Amino acid sequence: MNNLLMEVENEVAVVTINRPKSLNALNSETLAELDQCFGEIAERKDIRVVILTGSGTKAFVAGADISEMVNATPAEGRKMGLLAKEAFLKLETMPQVTIAAVNGYALGGGCEISMACDIRVASDNAKFGQPETGLGILPGFGGTQRLPRLVGKGRAKELIFTCDQIDAQEAYRIGLANKVVPQEELLDTCKAMAKKIMSKGSYAVSLAKQAINTGMDTDLASGLTLEANLFGLSFSTDDKKEGMTAFLEKRKANLTDF
Numbered sequence: 001m002n003n004l005l006m007e008v009e010n011e012v013a014v015v016t017i018n019r020p021k022s023l024n025a026l027n028s029e030t031l032a033e034l035d036q037c038f039g040e041i042a043e044r045k046d047i048r049v050v051i052l053t054g055s056g057t058k059a060f061v062a063g064a065d066i067s068e069m070v071n072a073t074p075a076e077g078r079k080m081g082l083l084a085k086e087a088f089l090k091l092e093t094m095p096q097v098t099i100a101a102v103n104g105y106a107l108g109g110g111c112e113i114s115m116a117c118d119i120r121v122a123s124d125n126a127k128f129g130q131p132e133t134g135l136g137i138l139p140g141f142g143g144t145q146r147l148p149r150l151v152g153k154g155r156a157k158e159l160i161f162t163c164d165q166i167d168a169q170e171a172y173r174i175g176l177a178n179k180v181v182p183q184e185e186l187l188d189t190c191k192a193m194a195k196k197i198m199s200k201g202s203y204a205v206s207l208a209k210q211a212i213n214t215g216m217d218t219d220l221a222s223g224l225t226l227e228a229n230l231f232g233l234s235f236s237t238d239d240k241k242e243g244m245t246a247f248l249e250k251r252k253a254n255l256t257d258f
């Protein structure tokens with residue numbers, strides 16, 4: 001891969017978008033690589049948490065690559081949007097837990113890819129925003145859909161219509177960032193969170209992720225039915241037996257299903 005780095009250690013993959021000269025802007029080649037990378041990770045049983053970050057200390061991802069978009073035709077723009085749609089859906093629906101380590105600017109497509117992750121941890125220098133309408137386009141990598149789901153319709157509209165950049169604390173206040181930490185502690189914080197999540201039943205966590213993601217996109221009754229079905233499925237696992245037996249035997253559970 002020309003634009004991505006990946007390291008796997010202790011069942012945690014750190015995927016780094018690595019185009020520091022353009023503040024990790026997403027061009028078509030990077031989107032295609034992300035699509036491939038996320039598809040491959042989803043099939044791997046030796047990775048249980050993915051941390052997504054950007055190279056350097058200034059930017060997570062400063063958006064889609066404006067130098068590529070400037071002369072793009074409507075058909076090319078649509079193709080890029082659909083490529084991102086596929087890649088980001090793979091990220092959003094993979095069975096692994098995904099954490100965006102937002103280490104600086106997360107603008108446009110950068111904010112959008114972070115929102116396709118399960119959790120966003122921001123460094124104290126992070127800035128979030130959707131500057132697209134200032135460029136004469138609209139968010140095209142999911143911003144009009146995922147931002148209102150995360151922060152509510154009114155706040156999402158304000159951010160998208162004004163192009164305001166918000167800092168990490170404001171992102172935390174409105175629920176866009178789960179946590180804010182000093183930049184030098186960002187990766188360690190994400191790894192500690194990964195470790196805590198991996199100490200729970202990973203298969204159960206992946207079922208809960210599926211229930212939340214699918215349930216948020218459907219009506220309450222259908223979401224509750226899905227939850228009941230997945231709840232039933234979780235009763236078929238070794239982890240359910242081990243988790244409950246360990247509780248009753250007053251010992252630490254050894255949960256291994258994934």
Ligand code: CO8
Pocket residue numbers: 021022023025062063064065066067069076077078080081105107108109110131132135138139140141
């Ligand atoms: N695309 C391409 N290059 C970029 C981008 C970008 N999004 N962002 C920064 N760069 C480049 C700069 O051009 C510059 O390159 P060079 O050194 O060759 O001049 C280098 O990165 C460093 O950037 P700056 O000198 O501008 O650094 P500053 O510290 O002065 O500013 C900012 C940092 C504030 C992040 C500034 O670079 C900026 O505003 N960047 C653009 C942010 C932006 O508008 N992002 C949204 C892009 S649109 C988008 O994401 C749409 C998503 C949906 C697309 C759908 C397609 C179908």
